[in-house]
Amino acid sequence: MSALSSWDVLLAEAIKKAPDPYEPLPISNRKETVYGSTIPFLVATWIAVAFRLWVRFRVVREPGWDDLLVLLAAVLNTAATITVCLSIQYGFGQHMLYIDTDKIETYLLTFYIEHNIYLTETAIIKVSLLLQYLRIFKAGRMRWLCLSLLVIVSLWGLAFSIVGWFSCTPVSAYWRRSAGAKCYGFGFDDRESFIAMFQAHSATNMFFDLIIFATPLVLFRTPNLKFENVLALASMFTFGAVVVMISVWRLQSIVYHSAGLSPYPDFTWWTPISIILSCLEIDLAIICASIPIFWPVIQKSFSAIFVSHEIEVVETRVDDHGLAYELEHMKTRGHHSLNSSSGTSTHELTNEMEDGYKESYSVGIDPLSIEAQSGRGLHTNINSEPKKKWEI
Incomplete structure (x- = not known):
């Protein structure tokens, strides 16, 4: 048609x-x-x-x-x-x-x-x-x-x-x-x-x-x-x-x-x-x-x-008649180890010992204690990145 x-x-x-x-x-x-x-x-x-x-x-x-x-x-x-x-x-x-x-x-x-x-x-x-x-x-x-x-x-x-x-x-x-x-x-x-x-x-x-x-x-x-x-x-x-x-x-x-x-x-x-x-x-x-x-x-x-910040405070208390602090350390000259409870950041302290070498350690204590006010032994981790979002 x-x-x-x-x-x-x-x-x-x-x-x-x-x-x-x-x-x-x-x-x-x-x-x-x-x-x-x-x-x-x-x-x-x-x-x-x-x-x-x-x-x-x-x-x-x-x-x-x-x-x-x-x-x-x-x-x-x-x-x-x-x-x-x-x-x-x-x-x-x-x-x-x-x-x-x-x-x-x-x-x-x-x-x-x-x-x-x-x-x-x-x-x-x-x-x-x-x-x-x-x-x-x-x-x-x-x-x-x-x-x-x-x-x-x-x-x-x-x-x-x-x-x-x-x-x-x-x-x-x-x-x-x-x-x-x-x-x-x-x-x-x-x-x-x-x-x-x-x-x-x-x-x-x-x-x-x-x-x-x-x-x-x-x-x-x-x-x-x-x-x-x-x-x-x-x-x-x-x-x-x-x-x-x-x-x-x-x-x-x-x-x-x-x-x-x-x-x-x-x-x-x-x-x-x-x-x-x-x-x-x-x-x-x-x-x-x-x-x-x-x-x-x-x-x-x-x-x-x-932006939200995640703050983690790790505390370790010891007896007054025991060690002054509980330390994690490696007795190696010329080498400082980094230790962190969260695996993201750490604060390293150094103590002068009698035998002439420095020993590195990280320690967490109460931030309101006498030790913290004297500037010794405070360990605080601050994760300031935004929470991860899902992507396709």
Whole structure:
């Protein structure tokens, strides 16, 4: 079936079931909803990416391919979000039948750009996460699992990207429905294949999201995991769970409206909810991939404002009629040994003996005793470094 005849059939069905032109706009179709849900999350995404790149390039100085791919995904997502916002003036959220022909053509062009960018960046962000996991899993079954997923997801993303970007011959036939053009899949050659293609990508995307975000759950099996570590991991997996739920929601909207063809063909009216969810899904996926990189550094910097010092005082009491002090010493000329109860620092005292050599020792006594007030025998360890924080 040619692109022209299939499009004519679609328009004929839409005219037959013409909607009320004065029907109130659903919340998802309103301009303020589109701007209010996409722009703030896009700003938050770039903040997360900026912190991630700062940590990788300036703090740990270990940038990698995962950082480059996250940056590429953020750039593509910005282009897609801007295109979605621009499409509002060309009929986004309105009934297709009541939009001028020129505007419909421009809208189809914007949809072509934003949708195919989405097909590409869903694969890019997943590959970036898997490369990030390879930094953690250096060997064993988890590394082989990540490598296997890396190959499968790369091929999956490449296949759907090709099908999306080159769904019509010539490519411009996607938004300029002309006689003699050939389209398939996302290009709408027929109703069944068109719906099946959208549902297939959404379902497999949700499946890979679930597997990839669940893969690091094995980190919870780490022995002696502190509460702070558990909290950090839980925060990361919370974002991952939200991404998966958005994927499920998007799939449900595509199935319910048959990719914009049910209950009657109206692409500009039924698709806003799935388009907004696409933008949010990528935003949250990028944020989720970046949090484990920069959060430990920010947390450590914040805790430095409230530096706590650990002070350890070791006391040894002896009988007044016994030795004056209990000493730990090595009777070796020219060599002074360092002894410490904590293993981190020591205070060395030197006593001049009758036979002319100096004997080194460390001793701990009551800091309020007479000996301490005379400046002899006080041993105090002060550990002033901040408490260590967990990092991925």
